[in-house]
Amino acid sequence: MTETKPPLDIYLCAPRGFCAGVDRAIQIVELALATYGAPVYVRHEIVHNKFVVESLKAKGAVFVEELDEVPATKQPVIFSAHGVPKSVPENARELNFFYLDATCPLVSKVHKEAMLHDKRGHEIILIGHEGHPEVIGTMGQLEEGVVKLIETVEDVAAFEPRDPNNLAWITQTTLSVDDTADIIAALKDRFPAITGPNKNDICYATTNRQEAVKIVAPKADVMIVVGAPNSSNSKRLREVGERAGCRQSLLLQRASEIDWDSLGAISSVAITAGASAPEVLVEEVIEAFRTRYDVTLDVVVTAKEDIIFNIPRELREAAIAAGVLEEGPKAVAVN
Structure with a gap:
């Protein structure tokens, strides 16, 4: 039977x-x-x-x-x-x-912004995560100490500029859209004259993937982000899923990492993948669920990308x- x-x-x-x-x-x-x-x-x-x-x-x-x-x-x-x-x-x-x-090219764009701000004599603030390769690369476009790193709203409060009227900010491209918005708001509140980029530095793909998670995560018992533990954009997706109200938001490299017992009784799962995760790993996760569940798959399209x-x-x-x-x-x- x-x-x-x-x-x-x-x-x-x-x-x-x-x-x-x-x-x-x-x-x-x-x-x-x-x-x-x-x-x-x-x-x-x-x-x-x-x-x-x-x-x-x-x-x-x-x-x-x-x-x-x-x-x-x-x-x-x-x-x-x-x-x-x-x-x-x-x-x-x-x-x-x-x-x-x-x-x-979107990271190179931030590099160019940093160099332009420096040429114009601005003191430069980079919103990002210390030690991330992108942050190291961006700060390394200029002499050591020229670019100041800000990671949190608390860092904004503690920051002491040379001239509060001559500041500019740039950001890492793979940050949480919401967290970055809070930091930018704090910077503008404390330093009203601060200059920002003409266009948001957070890349289109980071923004699109986070917006999709905000839509699907509240519908699901579990949110699964397929991605690496050292991938900034993947970690942010997991955090976004958690904040969006999903009771379990998990970052997994592949299907073999699923702890089936910890999932409990579930009737719905949301799945996405970080910007560096190949589709074959997403398919692997879906197939793992198919072996245990009678799956109904609903593709939720929130944006089109053709870049x-x-x-x-x-x-x-x-x-x-x-x-x-x-x-x-x-x-x-x-x-």
Whole structure:
């Protein structure tokens, strides 16, 4: 006799998973491998996802923490999507490395903002999380101590500027939209003359994924975010799910991490994925639920994403010359 599975509604967020910057970074590594052959060296995780990193390792990518781990080579050295301090490409040039920069264009935009504020003589505040690679890269665009890091509203109250009338703020691109709004409000309240970016620094994908979670999380008994524990945008999604009223909001790397006993009696689950989590891991989680429940899947579409970023010109031209890439219309870059 076949056992009857309990019913379960799964609300699947759309958009979810890979953003344009992550897709571009992975494409750069894969295209470099196809064009130049293995090995290709990558400084830091290209994106924060173990599955992606291991997949690229299997294809011939070698991941290092610092450039001094790379042997003398003519093979490409790739910088991760999170961005790097200015000292890193300078060091690469000194070592005569051929390097490709996979920094997300939206992170590069923040770098340019920081340099422009510095040129205009502003004291710069960066809203972000200490130690995150993106924050290290952004602060490293200028001399040490020029960019001041603010993490909380309490930090705003404690901050003592050189000149309260000559301040500018920028942000990490993967923050909580709501938390950042509170910090910005506190900055504007304390320093009314402070200058901000023309357009919000938090990237479109971070915003879209958080908004989707706010809509689905209150409907579900459990919110599952597929993503890595060191992924900033994935951690923020879990927090957003919790704040939105879901009694359990979990961050899992893949289906094998689901603690079925801890879920308790459930009738609905909401699922999303951080911007560096591949869709195959989302499908894996859904299939794990299908083995235990009679699943009804409801895809909840809250935004459409059609942004594509160009790969570096030198890589594109080399790939075309090698016959790896067909010559065609360029992808649309967003500035």
